[in-house]
Amino acid sequence: MTDAVAVPGYVGLTRRAVIAGGGMAIAGAGSLLLSARHQAQEVSSIGLSAIVPLTIGAWHNDPSAVPVLPDETEQLSINRAYEETVSRFYRRADGAIVMLVVAHGRPDSGMLAIHRPATCYTAQGFTVSNSHMTTLATPFAGVEADELFAVRDERQEPIVSWTTIGGRQTGFGISQKVEQLRAAWTGKRIDAILVRASTIGPDTPANYDLLKHFLGDLLRGLTPQQRQLLAGIA
């Protein structure tokens, strides 16, 4: 080797290259093996459309309308893995409305990213404001949820949303990444869920209360196992 003629203490060019190349190869091989273990674990259908009831408390499904969803081509290009989405429009006798979206898929499929309300509404031309995390009081336990407000021209939507990975509440920030990493690390089949409810109206506490009660009614209608999966509470 050309470096053999080097003076003592001289870390040669080739040796440095082997160290750097070796380091990169180890990192590459390691992440390849770990992700291969996880990648093999496909998430299969949990029958989401049957889990989410058509009647929630005083609310009844109106099949004639659909909520804001990500662009279809975007869904196709980002996410080719399995994913199931239920999107429904609910009406109450007094005329109040709620739009509900529940998405289910792999924690690492990009599903959580494209259905995240801040991203999804922005992509559809809405301006999102006043996004903040809050603990949503439900009849069972608190849920770490994101409250935000989206506006496009005349249309105003107060929104409440949360996610779970493997039946644990994650929020949308770094803790979601940590749960994604944990899911990948265990190499097990793990379900990720995103729940989003919105109504039409101004950015007032009354509208968020409306959504909170709707979501409480939704959780009441589920079995403890389903509640664990959808909201991280039993």
Added chain:
Amino acid sequence: MSSVPYLPANTGLDTNRPVIQTPTERFGQNRLALVALMLGIAVLALRTGERLANGLWSTEEYAYSPMILIAALYLVWRKRHVFIDDRSRASIVAAVVLVPVLAVHAISVLINNITVSVATILIAAVFSAAFVWGWRPLRKVGFAIATAAFCTPLPGSVVAAITFPLKMFVSRAATKVLSLVGMPVERQGVMIELGNYRLLVADACSGLQSMFSLAAVSMVYIALMDYRSPIRTSILIVAIFPISVMANVIRVLALAFITYFMGDAAGQGFLHGFAGILMFAVAFGALMMLDGIMNRLGVAE
């Protein structure tokens, strides 16, 4: 493996390096180092490469990305003689930084964040080269590195935030021009109604992806021109963005005319692809024209 002994520049002084060798010969002695680094980068990029090949890069919008990578590699290859053995320049700091970069890469692969995965591969390649050859040769191929950075897919949230305003701008501008030339045109959001036809300005028409591919091709053009003036180079780089938005308006106009005079089938078929190529030609032509104007005005090269 080379068995020819030569004097490594271990005296630390550039003047003591053997001067009888041509740059290509000097490069030849680095072959083993190059192979070791390339192998390391290849293994590092295995999973990400597989995901890109089956995912984003196989879609029409990102099909340009592999070309950029090849162009960037060519730009480095052109300057390969700058990579010389010089231990006084080798950066130990780069090796220290490499460790957390590789850790972040592994995490991004596990949680399937393609943006971070690609970015960390590029950063790891640069820092490992700095560890072997030092920062000086890397500065000389800085432009190639900047070009390679265009391979990094933008994060979904950024794409979402930029695409809609761009789409709106393109729709507004196209509608304005169409009504100026007396066409029967109405606009509702990103929907252009032209006579009996309705044209939807889709995400792909925002021009964000074409802006990226155009920027990448322009970077190669600028690199090949070998301008020494940073002002000249900066003007060209900054100009890429308004030029590609304008070119995209022209593409939507071309599609509007094709649809109006030749029917929906023509607008959606072969001519749709043709309009895309036209847009690219217009944009690249405009960039070269700008460069030509700067020649006339006597802007330093």
